[in-house]
Amino acid sequence: MKNKILISLLFVLLGGCTTIEISESDAFDPHVTISADQFPIHSYTLHDLNIETVDGETLDAWFLEREGADKTVIYYGGNGFLMMKSRPLIDAYADVPVHLLMIDYRGYGRSSGEPTVDGVKTDVRAAYNLAKNDLPVESGPIYVHGHSMGSFLAAYIADNEDVAGYILESPITDVDSWTKRLVPGLLRPFVSFDIDDSIKAQNNIEPVKRIIEPLLIIGGEQDEITPFGMAEELHEKSSSDIKRLVKIPNGNHNDLPDSEVYRDALIEFFGDK
Template sequence: MKNKILVLVLFLMIGGCTTIEISESDAFDPHVTISADQFPIHSYTLHDLKIETEDNETLDAWFLEREGANKTIIYYGGNGFLMMKSRPLINAYADLPVHLLMIDYRGYGRSTGEPTVDGVKTDAKAAYQLAKNNLPVEPGPIYVHGHSMGSFLATYIADSVDVAGYILESPITDVDSWTKRLVPALLRPFVRFDIEDSIKAQNNIEPVKRIKEPLLIIGGEQDEITPFRMAEELHEKSPSREKSLVRIENGNHNDLPTFSAYKSSLIDFFGDN
């Protein structure tokens, strides 16, 4: 590994500095999907919904209604999330008395439009408004849960509207710190990121400092995409009197819902709130 780094350093020194451009189109990874009837979900009544956003896009949404539930969780997935990939998440929530609302962002799955930073924030607000006002059942207290890129949306919503608490899974502190940590310190003099302003502005530290509602942060010990120290920093910055930080041993970036410690952390969090 050290030899590879030295070779790369030599290459960069000979070839000059490298600029890595990151635009809005690079920040999203939309895919098409299949319909809900091809994804049987047990223990829930599945409502396949459409959400109209304020800028006239139509989002595909699933509302998983659970008998006897007294809370609603809005889940904001990461860059590559599709509702069709949600089986591990659903299994982790399966024994909790909660309803679960998920969306495919604009341009993802069967949702219309093209993903942009402002666009997915609009999607996040539309999901909250649906949960607050237009679900088939009484939602009870509303919580937001964001994974990776979705952690920006969870803090955005928790900082701007009334929520009972929020969950950050594999969260990012801020885009600038995150990109710097992608490059070994030895190479940083030779690598520069040219990040579009709309992406660079995304920051979880400032809203977390303002949000006082209960907070659960979950991170993976082996996560190389959003290292656990980012979760630790956000936990430290939070003023909440009810906050928990869970480090999942051997957990990576996308597999945390498969661990028993993940499910236990949800049970503890919602049992206390």
């Protein structure tokens, strides 16, 4: 979606005013991928699961069981996330004694259906219900971790379900603020956005004001997609008594799990519980 917006901004420079359309389909980037048996995962027992949603879709899911773990983290990726791309994340959690549950949203990987905002919210609820009631082992306290678009989903679950804490990585405050930050100040009089209502309604500011469970926010110093200022704003407005904001030096939007600072932040966050 960002590439589409940048191309539109180029036309602004060349030809004057424009309206940039952001439809619901622009928010998702599904792909078909290979299966888990072609992706060795160390330190875990991998359970390749199917999750049935209430509206009839079947989601591909991985439950990474870790011996001795007493907590479960549900990870909600960004719009381009696939479980087959999750090795850096899995490595980042390697020294954290938690089970890890991931899903491919509807239309992604081997999951059925087509992604929509309401549909993906149904998916993340289905993953939460699986973690709560039907994992191969006892889940223990449940945490949610969302990256980029997935930060909306993690906050949505933390706001509506019983979680022990939540992590927002490269988070977005709200869609209006995000689109404005994409446009240089001098161009703003010439640019407007026509955004689908389902996308425009996504907001992390109000949920973090309500959620009181422990919060870890992680952002990249060099992130041009979701600037670190958004992470700072959410941290400031959070009502959590236990909250921490971590800036990854030289971090961009998608490479934060490679950082030792990121991994140490996870260890500290879960070690405090």
